[in-house]
């Protein structure tokens with residue numbers, strides 16, 4: 001999908017994809033609304049997944065959205081196989097304290113391996129319970145959880161070359177602070193949610209000084225109807241070959 005070289009030989013390319021309201025929110029403050037993009041945005045999400053070997057999400061996102069983290073259907077399966085990828089993405093859930101729910105809907109969808117990343121400080125009873133469900137549990141060598149080591153493990157042990165990250169803001173923030181994000185795909189949607197506590201694309205701890213903030217290059221903007229699709233890249237480079245936009249439709253983002 002992309003001609004950009006990996007920034008480090010020992011970890012995969014990392015892309016983040018998020019839909020954001022015009023006031024910078026990724027869900028309402030009650031978190032009851034988290035799906036607000038158009039069908040075009042939904043297709044964009046699956047196109048990005050199609051260009052990745054693995055998908056990485058924080059525990060709360062997967063619980064709250066009930067996502068299965070699928071590949072988008074038969075056409076995308078065929079594309080993945082044509083491109084030499086596994087038919088479905090390897091699914092990785094980050095849950096430092098192993099609080100990820102054993103009742104999450106994700107566990108009902110067994111079309112590809114589900115891996116869990118935990119910190120060495122995670123309570124052993126929780127980890128043991130999740131081990132009975134997950135295909136693999138990777139324990140970070142240090143606490144707090146070392147995301148770079150996790151990505152390196154994905155590359156070395158599972159041959160993962162490209163990772164798509166789909167939030168939430170807590171996980172994104174840790175990845176930004178560790179400078180592990182190569183591309184940010186942002187869909188700006190024509191809604192205002194408001195709410196001081198409504199999540200944003202990067203919550204968590206954040207930075208205190210401009211010098212510590214990650215800067216990105218805006219390499220593409222594309223308006224389709226009322227949405228703007230933005231691509232930021234950490235280092236300038238060749239554009240990824242995304243498929244042409246599909247016709248617009250009513251404003252909903254499909255359950256993923």
Ligand SMILES: NC(=O)c1ccc[n+]([C@@H]2O[C@H](COP(=O)([O-])OP(=O)(O)OC[C@H]3O[C@@H](n4cnc5c(N)ncnc54)[C@H](OP(=O)(O)O)[C@@H]3O)[C@@H](O)[C@H]2O)c1
Pocket residue numbers: 017018019020025026027031033034057058059060061062064065094095096097098099100119144145147166167168169170171172174175199203
């Ligand atoms: N609009 C969009 O495109 C979009 C996309 C995704 C999500 N969202 C929304 O975002 C919200 C969820 O975001 P969130 O920030 O609350 O949750 P999140 O990042 O999805 O998950 C947070 C949890 O993931 C684990 N985690 C994340 N980073 C970690 C790290 N560096 N080390 C160890 N564990 C880590 C922790 O699990 P433990 O508690 O087990 O330690 C943490 O409590 C939801 O409302 C969702 O709907 C919107």
